[in-house]
Amino acid sequence: xxxxxxxxxxxxxxxxxxxTRRLYRPRDRRIIAGVAAGLAEHLGLPLLAVxxxxxxxxxxxxxxxxxxxxFWAVLPQQIxxxxxxxxxxxxxxxxxxxxxxxxxxxxxxLFRDSxxxxxxxxxxxxAVGAGIIWHQSDPTRRGQWGDTLPQTPWLAAVVAxxxxxxxxxxxxxxxxxxxTGIIGVVAVYAPTGNLTSVLNGVIFAVVGLLGVxxxxxxxxxxxxxxxxxxxxxxxxxxxxxxxxxxxxxxVLHTLALIQRNSADIKEVQRLARGQERSxxxxxYKPTASDTERFAAALEQAAAEVEDTYAITVETVVVxxxxxxxxxxxxxxxxxxxxxxxxxxxxxxTVSLYAEVEADELSVFVRDRGAGFDLSGVEDSRHGxxxxxxxxxxxxxxxxxxxxxxxxxxxxxxTLPTARDSMTAGKETxx
Amino acid sequence: xxxxxxxxxxxxxxxxxxxxxxxxxxxVRAELGAHVDVVGEASSVAEAVSKIAATGPDVxxxxxxxPDGGGRAVLDAMRRTHPQVRFLALSVSDAAEDVIGLIRxxxxxxxxxxxxxxxxxxxIRRVADGDAVFSPRxxxxxxxxxxxRPDVPVADPELDxxxxxxxEVLRLLARGYAxxxxxxxxxxxxxxxxxxxxxxxxxxxxxxxYELSRWAADRRLV
Numbered sequence: 290x291x292x293x294x295x296x297x298x299x300x301x302x303x304x305x306x307x308x309t310r311r312l313y314r315p316r317d318r319r320i321i322a323g324v325a326a327g328l329a330e331h332l333g334l335p336l337l338a339v340x341x342x343x344x345x346x347x348x349x350x351x352x353x354x355x356x357x358x359x360f361w362a363v364l365p366q367q368i369x370x371x372x373x374x375x376x377x378x379x380x381x382x383x384x385x386x387x388x389x390x391x392x393x394x395x396x397x398x399l400f401r402d403s404x405x406x407x408x409x410x411x412x413x414x415x416a417v418g419a420g421i422i423w424h425q426s427d428p429t430r431r432g433q434w435g436d437t438l439p440q441t442p443w444l445a446a447v448v449a450x451x452x453x454x455x456x457x458x459x460x461x462x463x464x465x466x467x468x469t470g471i472i473g474v475v476a477v478y479a480p481t482g483n484l485t486s487v488l489n490g491v492i493f494a495v496v497g498l499l500g501v502x503x504x505x506x507x508x509x510x511x512x513x514x515x516x517x518x519x520x521x522x523x524x525x526x527x528x529x530x531x532x533x534x535x536x537x538x539x540v541l542h543t544l545a546l547i548q549r550n551s552a553d554i555k556e557v558q559r560l561a562r563g564q565e566r567s568x569x570x571x572x573y574k575p576t577a578s579d580t581e582r583f584a585a586a587l588e589q590a591a592a593e594v595e596d597t598y599a600i601t602v603e604t605v606v607v608x609x610x611x612x613x614x615x616x617x618x619x620x621x622x623x624x625x626x627x628x629x630x631x632x633x634x635x636x637x638t639v640s641l642y643a644e645v646e647a648d649e650l651s652v653f654v655r656d657r658g659a660g661f662d663l664s665g666v667e668d669s670r671h672g673x674x675x676x677x678x679x680x681x682x683x684x685x686x687x688x689x690x691x692x693x694x695x696x697x698x699x700x701x702x703t704l705p706t707a708r709d710s711m712t713a714g715k716e717t718x719x
Numbered sequence: 720x721x722x723x724x725x726x727x728x729x730x731x732x733x734x735x736x737x738x739x740x741x742x743x744x745x746x747v748r749a750e751l752g753a754h755v756d757v758v759g760e761a762s763s764v765a766e767a768v769s770k771i772a773a774t775g776p777d778v779x780x781x782x783x784x785x786p787d788g789g790g791r792a793v794l795d796a797m798r799r800t801h802p803q804v805r806f807l808a809l810s811v812s813d814a815a816e817d818v819i820g821l822i823r824x825x826x827x828x829x830x831x832x833x834x835x836x837x838x839x840x841x842x843i844r845r846v847a848d849g850d851a852v853f854s855p856r857x858x859x860x861x862x863x864x865x866x867x868r869p870d871v872p873v874a875d876p877e878l879d880x881x882x883x884x885x886x887e888v889l890r891l892l893a894r895g896y897a898x899x900x901x902x903x904x905x906x907x908x909x910x911x912x913x914x915x916x917x918x919x920x921x922x923x924x925x926x927x928x929y930e931l932s933r934w935a936a937d938r939r940l941v
Binding site: 603 | 833858859863
């Protein structure tokens with residue numbers, strides 16, 4: 290299978306940037322930590338075979354466990370793909386646990402009193418404990434701490450993170466495992482295995498652990514800080530790159546086009562206006578889908594007319610509502626009115642005003658252009674009759690046109706609202 | 720609206736330009752030369768404050784976005800000491816928080832930089848006469864901000880609500896009507912239209928409606 294390598298820098302991986310087969314622990318098929326799944330995927334072996342192999346290897350002085358712990362510690366976790374990983378199914382652990390138990394039993398029956406075997410087991414326990422601790426200081430987790438706790442010392446991170454309890458639990462659990470393992474090794478090799486020396490061993494081990502923690506803490510903290518600054522730098526760099534890309538793709542392109550078309554005033558205006566609109570959107574507005582919101586749909590229609598006919602549409606929309614079939618028809622009629630104004634009025638600017646009221650939506654399209662004699666509309670201007678008046682009538686609305694030669698034209702479209710499609714804010718207004 | 724320009728009072732209006740783009744200042748100066756006297760220009764807040772105090776123009780054309788606090792800083796510095804100077808905000812930005820913020824700081828009008836020279840001259844004349852100038856988009860913002868919402872209690876009906884007539888005037892402004900056309904449409908005099916718009920401006924500056932304070936507070940300065 291191919292796994293899209295998602296570059297954390299934010300650039301989209303292209304087809305040429307094919308996935309390298311990196312070894313990692315997938316989140317979606319794990320039983321414990323996903324080591325077996327990762328290995329299986331990397332080696333191209335069936336997952337079940339890898340799991341069974343690991344369990345059987347348990348028999349060889351706990352080699353399976355040792356391997357597992359080592360891989361767990363070293364392999365990075367798969368970068369989250371966005372979808373939440375399936376929850377671990379601990380039930381699936383049961384058969385492997387049973388097999389493992391069987392193997393271990395068999396082994397103890399065959400090689401009784403094997404000192405080397407016991408030591409191997411203990412080392413495996415140490416490795417698992419270390420793996421758990423190491424896992425807690427996974428770089429991504431360190432980054433998270435750095436984000437949420439910019440000032441607190443490293444140890445405070447332990448108790449202030451949201452999943453601090455599980456962290457503490459695992460940290461202490463890991464520590465206990467390591468300590469137990471060490472003590473076990475000491476106990477096995479101790480010439481006289483009495484209780485006091487074991488107790489002393491425990492105390493020594495705990496003190497040793499604490500010492501290591503104290504010594505390592507400042508170092509770790511410095512490392513976290515470094516990680517955090519790196520991360521911030523990367524974010525800044527990313528923003529800069531995005532801005533540069535936008536300017537390059539759009540603004541420079543438009544400027545080049547303007548230079549090439551400098552003789553054609555209409556074309557220059559069209560280019561400049563289009564670029565202005567897109568920059569404005571980029572700077573000020575969260576883009577709404579033009580199929581969902583009335584205002585966005587109208588603005589989109591106005592933008593299309595601006596682009597096609599090289600005019601300026603002064604768009605003012607008061608209030609907003611959701612787009613349904615009837616509202617879409619209103620927008621289409623408004624667009625037709627804009628097109629008519631652009632084609633026939635002979636002016637540079639057309640005003641588009643829309644207001645969402647409690648009981649109706651109204652749209653006004655107005656120009657100060659040539660105007661026309663209304664009595665001549667029937668025959669010569671089919672667009673007005675069919676696309677504007679007819680369309681509004683079909684959807685329960687009205688269209689009124691006011692015009693006279695030389696006095697410009699105003700098209701007024703109204704559509705009574707269906708109550709349920711109103712936005713909450715305007716529901717009971719006025 | 721052309722007849723309302725020119726020498727109504729027998730003298731040409733004095734105008735001061737504040738904008739950090741020299742090219743834009745030169746363009747406006749050339750365009751306005753036929754209609755008004757441009758008595759000075761400034762490219763920064765500090766320069767504007769000292770030069771406006773020295774020249775005492777009728778109207779200051781004020782850019783919204785400038786380093787060191789923008790048009791808002793100039794307004795804050797000048798409003799108390801020079802109440803006779805009128806300010807008309809001029810910007811490329813259509814963002815509500817820019818527009819409302821400037822108006823609430825004391826500007827008597829707002830137009831976008833794409834306005835034609837004739838319309839700009841008319842707007843300057845109107846502001847100099849003590850009236851208000853609303854671009855269609857500003858009229859739209861005001862309608863939006865003063866839309867009656869049932870969940871918002873009205874603290875001061877005189878300030879926090881628009882009359883029906885004011886609403887009508889604003890709607891026509893937003894539809895692209897000139898004052899003269901509005902007067903004709905509503906069968907009232909131009910002077911009455913101007914009074915309505917000035918009243919709206921006062922409400923816009925004084926009202927404590929939530930939408931207004933939010934927009935004013937959100938205002939970003941680039």
